[in-house]
Amino acid sequence: MLAPINKIINFSNVDGPGNRCVIFFQSCPFKCLYCHNPETINYCNHCQKCVDKCMSSALSVVDNKVVYDSNKCINCDTCISVCDNFASPKINYMSVNDIIVKLIKLKPFIKGITVSGGECTNHKQFLIELFKEVKKLDLHILMDSNGNIDLSIEEELMDLVDGVMLDVKSVDDKFHYILTSKSCDMVLNNLDYLLSVDKLYEARTVLLPNFMVENLKTVNYVSKKLLLKSQYKLIKYRKYGVSEKGVDFFKDDTINDEDVKECLEIALKYCNNSFIV
Ligand code: SF4
Numbered sequence: 001m002l003a004p005i006n007k008i009i010n011f012s013n014v015d016g017p018g019n020r021c022v023i024f025f026q027s028c029p030f031k032c033l034y035c036h037n038p039e040t041i042n043y044c045n046h047c048q049k050c051v052d053k054c055m056s057s058a059l060s061v062v063d064n065k066v067v068y069d070s071n072k073c074i075n076c077d078t079c080i081s082v083c084d085n086f087a088s089p090k091i092n093y094m095s096v097n098d099i100i101v102k103l104i105k106l107k108p109f110i111k112g113i114t115v116s117g118g119e120c121t122n123h124k125q126f127l128i129e130l131f132k133e134v135k136k137l138d139l140h141i142l143m144d145s146n147g148n149i150d151l152s153i154e155e156e157l158m159d160l161v162d163g164v165m166l167d168v169k170s171v172d173d174k175f176h177y178i179l180t181s182k183s184c185d186m187v188l189n190n191l192d193y194l195l196s197v198d199k200l201y202e203a204r205t206v207l208l209p210n211f212m213v214e215n216l217k218t219v220n221y222v223s224k225k226l227l228l229k230s231q232y233k234l235i236k237y238r239k240y241g242v243s244e245k246g247v248d249f250f251k252d253d254t255i256n257d258e259d260v261k262e263c264l265e266i267a268l269k270y271c272n273n274s275f276i277v
């Protein structure tokens with residue numbers, strides 16, 4: 001079994017406790033307007049638009065398919081900047097064993113792994129096989145998810161994972177649909193489920209400029225659910241990496257400090273483990 005891996009960061013200290021290896025899977029069922037890595041959303045359709053733009057000859061075409069050579073790539077990301085399909089040609093198809101070989105080398109320096117994306121649960125069978133092997137290395141396992149699949153029926157997966165970082169983008173279904181192209185019903189079900197089984201490592205909400213009514217509604221709802229059980233990360237919207245459509249939609253480059261303060265005060269009223277990044 002192989003999975004499309006967008007990238008692996010060997011060491012990160014912002015994706016869960018301790019130093020962690022973070023594995024980014026390709027593809028996501030959401031199309032978030034504020035996505036910071038929109039090149040993880042779709043699979044490459046081999047339109048070849050990026051091939052000639054690569055100055056390092058890392059991209060070529062074989063049988064009408066774009067082929068990526070990581071040895072020649074200088075990571076300039078020109079290919080990603082010219083892609084209008086929210087995709088990347090820099091995908092490596094890896095087996096569980098490929099990842100485990102890498103993790104064995106990193107093990108002395110890391111506390112655990114975090115699987116992210118894109119949406120990692122798009123590859124849930126692969127995750128199950130990967131996590132079984134990661135457990136043997138005695139590494140902590142976190143899953144960063146948009147909560148789009150019903151985690152309460154994924155018993156095997158949930159038995160293996162130590163915690164989930166759940167994005168709660170909005171509790172207003174109409175607004176969630178505008179932001180992501182999907183309903184928030186399943187996300188909210190997952191919030192309840194993860195709290196009930198004590199597997200919610202953290203909930204996260206992006207605070208958006210010019211949408212304070214929606215920000216406050218979500219922060220109020222989520223912080224009341226979390227109480228003291230999990231941490232709540234409030235993320236200031238920043239336009240860096242966001243698609244043109246998103247930048248136009250949110251208008252401002254970031255959310256102002258007064259609005260952030262108001263959101264944090266509400267969050268701290270109920271969940272004293274709330275913070276801003
Ligand atoms: S990465 Fe984007 S631009 Fe490049 S071939 Fe694939 S779809 Fe086309």
Ligand code: SF4
Pocket residue numbers: 053054055056057058059072073074075076077078079080090
């Ligand atoms: S990031 Fe893309 S454009 Fe840049 S060298 Fe690598 S494959 Fe080529």
